[in-house]
Amino acid sequence: MRRWDAIEAFVAVVREGSFSAAAERLGVSASHISRRVAELETHLGTPLIYRTTRSIRLSEAGEQYFEECHRLLEGFISAEEQISRQQEEPSGRLKLTCAATFGERFIAPLLPAFMRRYPRLEIDLHLSNRRVDLIREGFDLAIRLGTLEDSSLLARRLCDRREYLVASPDYLERHGAPHTLSELAHHNCLLGTSSTWLFQDRGQRRELRVSGNWHSNSGPAVLAAARAGLGIAQLPDYYVTPLMESGELLPLLENNRYRHSGVWLVYPKVRQQLPRLKLLCDYLIDRFEDGIPWHSGA
Template identity: 40%
Template sequence: MLIGNLDGMTVFARVVEEQSFSGAARKLGMSKSAVSKHVTKLEDNLGIRLLNRTTRRLSLTDAGATFYQHCARVVEEIETAEHALTDLRGTPRGTLRISAPLTFGQRYMPDLLAEFMGMYPGLHIDMHLADHMVDLVAEGFDMAIRITRLKDSSLIARKLAEFNAYVVASPDYLAEHGEPQHPSELVGHKTLAYTNLASPNVWDFEGPDGPINVRVNPVISCNNGEFTSIAAMRGLGIAREPEFIVAEALHKGKLVEILKPFNSPARGGIYAVYPERRHLPTKVRIFIDYLVEKFRGGLCNFHKSLYSGD
């Protein structure tokens, strides 16, 4: 009965975490009916109802809530034991769930994963791209790429690279409207603002005489940096973009960096973050080590490696 209950406990814990039989079935690679049978058998063996089932939702009984706390610990111990065995084999297997920002993920992750998965063909990658910060623990992610000024949190972080913000415009825009020589001249130019910032219409610079803050009046505002960079390439205005978004366009001459003597302060860093665990799974550790190596030398060298064949 113990072995059967262990299977049932694993399925039950996943049902609670996913809040549905169908969600648990997807995570476990089982049919919905098989998940339901495991939970029903577990309840029969224990002689107590763990879940209240309706056509619309599931809810834990009092006994189910208590039992889940113990199940979660047991399942974690089982996973830890499995990860330890994987460590002994030295070969990562299973599914690696990664969250990354939309534009960064689209631009860089396919190239990074192509090489990595060639090294470790036993891995399956489940990639989630979104500009909002996901809850790694609640949503079941192994790790995430975060591009930010990292704040204190319960997550463990390894810094991959720093990134700067560049003020850019297309050659056509500069030919038509002229190139500003000082940040204060931006008020007379068409600008493009990225709105996922605390103050998207205030651009800060470091000049020879100290900090400079300029309030721009954008002709276009958008919550996606890829969009504003493309708009800048189309000659619609001047944009302030992070290095990782405009590096290729600068390399190909589609955009020109301006106001170089007034460099924008460093915008933050690119981090690999993961939940604090007693035992870091091999698949996570190896992938983060791989990212650290790929970004060694900073974003500039990484970009050169990507665009060297152009």
């Protein structure tokens, strides 16, 4: 049995989520992938993947085996990259993910110039508000907003990011403005992907659970509700800065605004030696150093 071929097939099935998608990714047939995984399971003497008509699920042994196999595979890829690094024009695939609105407005427009500079590179950009598992799903880079949570990943700061609590003058005229965090319990809070908002309270980080009658996984939808006077929203600067400057939205509880947020380039440790990843990170950081689009001295 060609063990390495089988391991590559197994890792691809887990990352792509199906045998057919893994086959497409590796340029082989689905039956080839199925045979390789079956051979691997026979060799190990235990099931690795439970198959159903619609999905796959890893066994306990499969979970453990995947954690080791993906490291071996990434190490192999990294070794190949280092052998040929910078001796020829960089090539290969870069798979990255970013929150939808931020990616559409500020990341995607920067990538064509990068591709023109390095035409042998392939970019696979996923715009989604879902928080992906970089290692399991085979991503090279995530652009994450807010505060960092996963210490197993490496990160470089792309730029600052400020979260503002805002409401329309119409809403505040009808309901008054909150003067303390506790008063938010008496207001209609417009919820995005989380019902927990982050603040600074007496110099300490504080997470506060809020509630309201509007909930959407779309930042623009939450913004539209705030502009219409439905309630109070917590939104990042790139949504609200122009509207605060025009007076259409008013900032609230400024003394409690959390000031240690940012936009981060996050990647697995096994990817850090990839020359193409470093090129992209350096390029994005350089572009943002030219000026953050939504900041205007606020």
